[in-house]
Amino acid sequence: MTTGTPHPHIDTSKAHPARVYDWLLGGKDNYPVDEEVGTRLPPEAADAARQNRAFMNRAVAWLASQGIDQFLDIGTGIPTEPNLHQIVQKITPTAKVVYTDNDPIVLRHAEALLVSHPDGVTDYIEADVREPQVILERARHILDFERPVALSLIALMHFIPDSQDAHGIVRGLVDTLPSGSYLVLSHAASDLYEEQVRQVVAEYAKGGIxxxxxxxDEVARFFDGLELVEPGLVTAPHWFRTDPAPEPEGSGIYAGVARVL
Structure with missing residues (x-):
């Protein structure tokens, strides 16, 4: 099942992270303003988008294999197969997945493409991570927060500066999760490939982002009080739990999975 909400206006005058990410992945669901940002980014940005996606695929597949059957994915982005629900419902057909993003174009594609396995549930919430209580209130209609939930924040929190209390937002979300839940998080590094970082930050800023x-160390703070799963907090291509191991390559993305105690 997939539920929807009324279609709000899509603002094509400003770039949006989900649509820039789509462009970096080679997608077609973006606008010239998003492409303008993407074309000015260094080649490593497309590598980072691909590495993020691959990490998510490996992490949620492993969680599903461990018996986790509820997923709250915030900052979903425009659907790119395989999507999270396709990965986990292939392992556990009855899994429930709630997607969240704040770009109306994501909602339109979600309604058409994020189709659940008939034995499971797939829902979509249009909301902003900076309003976590809104997300949680609506997610409770689908997910049972008395049982473990995997919270997925893939390449999202580096769009929330310190002035907007990124660590507090994540802590508030994690604090609602019962023991045995997991946090899955990837995040752009400021202390790796620093020249490219300066370029990426500057070009996104030109697009109003x-x-x-x-x-x-700052990324590690998102996992405070949680039990990091091996191999711990590493760059995205180095996070894996089962063979075959991904090809080793340089990356400016930190990634980790941690269990709620």
Whole structure:
């Protein structure tokens, strides 16, 4: 099942992170303003988008194999197969997945493409991570927060600068999760490939998008009080739990999975 909400206006005059990300992945669901930002980014940005996607695929597949059957994915982005629900429902057909994003174009594509396995549930919430209580209130209609939930924040929190309390937002979300839940998070590094970081930050700023890239220690703070799953907090291509191992390559993206105690 997939539910929808009324279609709000899509603002094509400003770039949006979900649509720039779509462009970086080679998608077609973006506008010239998004492409303008994407074409000015260094080649490593497309590599980072691909690495993010691959990390998500590996992480949620592993979680599903461990018996996790509820997923709250915030900052979903424009659907790109395989989508999270396709990965986990292939392993657990009855899994429930709630997607969240704040771009109306994502909603339109979600209604058409994020079709659940008939034994499971797939829902979509249009909301902003900076309003976590709105997300949680609506997610509770689908997910049972008395049982473990995997919270997925893939390449999202570096769009929330410190002035908007990124760590507090994540802490508030994690604090609602019962023991045995998981946090899956990837985040752009400020202390790796620093020349490219400066270029990426500057080009996104020209498109009206503020970035808050962080050091490894700052990213690690998102996992405070949680139990990191091996191999811990590493760059995205180095996070894997089962064979075959991904090809080793340089990356400016930190990634980790941690269990709620």
């Amino acid at each position: 503020e970035l808050g890239f962080r050091t490894r």
